[in-house]
Amino acid sequence: MGTRDLGISDFFSGKGVFITGGTGFLGKAVIEKLLRSCPEIGSIYILVRDKKGISALSRLEKLLSEPIFDVVRSASPKSFSKVIPIPGDVTLPGLGIQDEDLELLRETVSIVVHSAATVKFDEDLKVAVNINARGTDRVLELASTMKFIQAVVHVSTAFSNCDLQLIEEKVYPVRKDPRSFLDQLNGLSDEVLKETLPTILDQKPNTYTFTKHLAEELVNQTYDRKHVPVCIVRPSIVGAALKEPMPGFVDNFNGASGLLVGILTGAMHTVLLNDEYKLDVIPLDFITNCILAAAQRLGSIREWSAKVQVYNLTSYENPFVIPKIIPAAKKTFFEKPFKNLLWYPTLHVTSSYLTFWFLNLLVHQIPAHLLDAISGLTGRKKTFVRIYRRLSGNFDVVRYFTTRKWEFSSENTSAMYNALSPVDQINFCFDVPSINWDAYIRTYIQGLRKYALKDTSSADEGKRVVFKLQILHVLVTSLVLLPIFAVLVVLVNTLSV
Numbered sequence: 100m101g102t103r104d105l106g107i108s109d110f111f112s113g114k115g116v117f118i119t120g121g122t123g124f125l126g127k128a129v130i131e132k133l134l135r136s137c138p139e140i141g142s143i144y145i146l147v148r149d150k151k152g153i154s155a156l157s158r159l160e161k162l163l164s165e166p167i168f169d170v171v172r173s174a175s176p177k178s179f180s181k182v183i184p185i186p187g188d189v190t191l192p193g194l195g196i197q198d199e200d201l202e203l204l205r206e207t208v209s210i211v212v213h214s215a216a217t218v219k220f221d222e223d224l225k226v227a228v229n230i231n232a233r234g235t236d237r238v239l240e241l242a243s244t245m246k247f248i249q250a251v252v253h254v255s256t257a258f259s260n261c262d263l264q265l266i267e268e269k270v271y272p273v274r275k276d277p278r279s280f281l282d283q284l285n286g287l288s289d290e291v292l293k294e295t296l297p298t299i300l301d302q303k304p305n306t307y308t309f310t311k312h313l314a315e316e317l318v319n320q321t322y323d324r325k326h327v328p329v330c331i332v333r334p335s336i337v338g339a340a341l342k343e344p345m346p347g348f349v350d351n352f353n354g355a356s357g358l359l360v361g362i363l364t365g366a367m368h369t370v371l372l373n374d375e376y377k378l379d380v381i382p383l384d385f386i387t388n389c390i391l392a393a394a395q396r397l398g399s400i401r402e403w404s405a406k407v408q409v410y411n412l413t414s415y416e417n418p419f420v421i422p423k424i425i426p427a428a429k430k431t432f433f434e435k436p437f438k439n440l441l442w443y444p445t446l447h448v449t450s451s452y453l454t455f456w457f458l459n460l461l462v463h464q465i466p467a468h469l470l471d472a473i474s475g476l477t478g479r480k481k482t483f484v485r486i487y488r489r490l491s492g493n494f495d496v497v498r499y500f501t502t503r504k505w506e507f508s509s510e511n512t513s514a515m516y517n518a519l520s521p522v523d524q525i526n527f528c529f530d531v532p533s534i535n536w537d538a539y540i541r542t543y544i545q546g547l548r549k550y551a552l553k554d555t556s557s558a559d560e561g562k563r564v565v566f567k568l569q570i571l572h573v574l575v576t577s578l579v580l581l582p583i584f585a586v587l588v589v590l591v592n593t594l595s596v
Contacts, residue, residue: 106523110395112139114249115207119189119238120215121145122162124351125254125337128387129212131344134171134178136526137391142181144204146215148188148195155186166550170344189215189234194241201241209247210394213238214254218353220305220496224292228284231310232277232317239321239329249398251329252390253318257379257413257507258500259311259333262302268409268511270319270331274301277316304499322407330397334386335413335507336500339543341382341534347546348383355380357493360547363432365442365568366490369458373504374450376421379414381531382539386412388527389512396515408511415507417532421448427537431544436561437554441486442466443565443572450502463487465579 116133120126122145133140147155163172163179171178185204187196196204215238217230235253242251260271273280292299303309321327339349339356349356355378361367372378389412397408425446432444447462449455467483474481494501509531516530524530548554554561 105395105399106520107391107395107527108137108139108523110398111137111210111391113141114209115141115144115204116210116212117144117146117185117204117208118212118214119146119234120213120254122147122158123214124349124353125383125386126212126214127162127165127167128340128344128383129214129390130182131167131171132384132387132391134168134175134181135344138175138178140181142183142207144183144185144208146187146189146194146196147184149186155184159184165350167344167348167350189237190229192237194237196241204241205245207247208245209249210398211238211242211245211248211251212254212390212394213251214390216254216311218307220307222306224296224299224306224310225284227306227310228281228313231307232313233281235314236317236321239318239325239327242329243321243325243327249328250394251327252394252397253314253329253331254390255315255331255333256308256311257333257335257411257505258308259315261304261308261500261503261505263505265506265508266411267508268333268411270315270407270409271312273313273316277313277320280313305496319407326403328397328400330393330408330410332386332390332393332410332412334381334389335379336381337386338380338382338539339546340384341539341542342528343384343387345546345550347542347544348550349543349546350550352551354497356547356551359543360551361490362446363428363444363544363547364437365440365444366486367494368442368445368462369447369449369455370421370494370501371452371455371498372421372448372450372501375418375504376448376450377418377504378421378501379505379507380419381412381414382534385529385531385534389515389529392515392519392523392527392529396518410512410515411507411509412512412529412531413507413509414531414534415505416509417534417536419536424536424540428540428544431541433562433565435545435548435558436565437548437552438556438561438564439552439554440564440568443568445572459491461579463491466575469575469578 111133118126118129121130130143130145133143145159147158149155150158159182163182185196185200187194213235215230215234217227239251242248257266260266300306300309303312315331318329318331322329336354339347352360389410393410447458449458464487467487470483471481516524519527
């Protein structure tokens with residue numbers, strides 16, 4: 100049987116895998132999936148940097164104790180011995196890896212999954228470049244020296260070319276040669292960078308998308324010049340798991356998770372979206388499965404492709420539409436509400452900047468100042484205005500993505516999925532058209548409650564909190580609306596005289 104005939108699990112049998120970004124949300128999901136679904140895998144090497152005096156080994160031990168590995172821990176605890184920490188850092192020359200470890204990787208690794216990145220949208224340009232662009236170049240340089248390398252999967256983002264309306268599955272050229280740009284960047288002072296940043300970003304909204312685009316071009320050049328077998332997987336917004344390792348698993352508040360928590364805890368009451376009210380979200384396990392399928396597909400080809408294969412993984416063909424999932428979300432939440440709420444949760448979705456400005460003033464700013472005034476009178480700490488300013492700042496950063504629409508082609512991704520065996524289509528599913536978004540949002544909310552918020556309260560406890568906040572919500576809303584109503588009455592009477 101040739102490698103092209105092997106299923107995904109069999110393909111990874113006995114192989115060494117090197118993973119960057121393994122302590123991140125997506126990276127640890129890849130590790131977990133390999134341990135659980137590819138039991139005959141060889142060693143899994145994880146690039147881990149020392150952090151705040153904690154060694155790479157200690158960080159790995161802590162990582163493997165997290166809830167995401169509960170299923171593996173229960174079914175096959177001995178498999179953890181296959182996970183080996185490699186002390187290093189993508190920001191350092193040679194990835195900061197010691198010679199002995201470098202030799203080990205060069206002799207034993209067949210597959211590389213590069214998911215390390217800074218996802219902070221407004222990251223300092225030099226920091227973002229060093230991690231997202233130079234870091235990618237360093238990983239590719241190491242991969243080019245691996246004796247048995249079969250596949251390198253570079254995890255990018257569907258928004259790396261967000262300045263375009265239609266995003267196809269190809270690498271788009273950058274205006275400047277990336278390596279020349281990297282050399283020039285070293286000589287620029289922080290003051291000059293600050294002044295010229297808009298020109299440098301060249302229609303990109305932030306340093307994150309700019310450096311991810313830059314990294315893709317570095318991948319493209321390495322593929323052409325060094326013939327390293329590398330492909331690119333471009334997921335959109337990473338959401339909670341649909342099914343694996345546990346339904347609804349999510350342990351952070353990034354992206355869609357932060358938006359949902361903000362709404363469900365009563366912190367956010369109005370959201371500005373594009374005119375179709377779509378948010379491009381993909382479940383965590385779909386991304387993990389797509390990455391492993393891409394590695395298998397690339398590692399099994401017998402002929403060198405003329406171009407780097409790119410796989411867009413988005414919900415464009417089966418969109419996640421906010422108003423459509425609100426009924427299922429409300430039902431799920433109110434059946435078992437979160438206990439720690441900031442306010443009674445309500446939501447007004449709009450695509451109008453003017454409407455959003457007015458609603459933000461009405462349901463965020465005025466109530467926040469009113470509640471802080473009450474807190475001051477009762478001797479409590481004033482927190483509401485500060486909270487809303489922080490939330491407003493956070494959502495200002497992501498507004499570019501919530502208020503725009505894109506078309507994504509996905510022929511490569513669909514072809515890859517359709518080429519899988521029926522068994523692999525079940526065990527490594529990333530068939531976006533099959534997602535039921537109502538079921539997903541129910542799972543998502545339950546996962547946020549259990550894994551991200553770690554809320555162990557009963558349904559009755561949560562309902563009591565909601566009832567009290569609902570009464571307070573009615574009172575405060577009345578205090579806000581009555582003066583407005585009174586002013587309107589006076590204006591009407593004045594105009595009618």
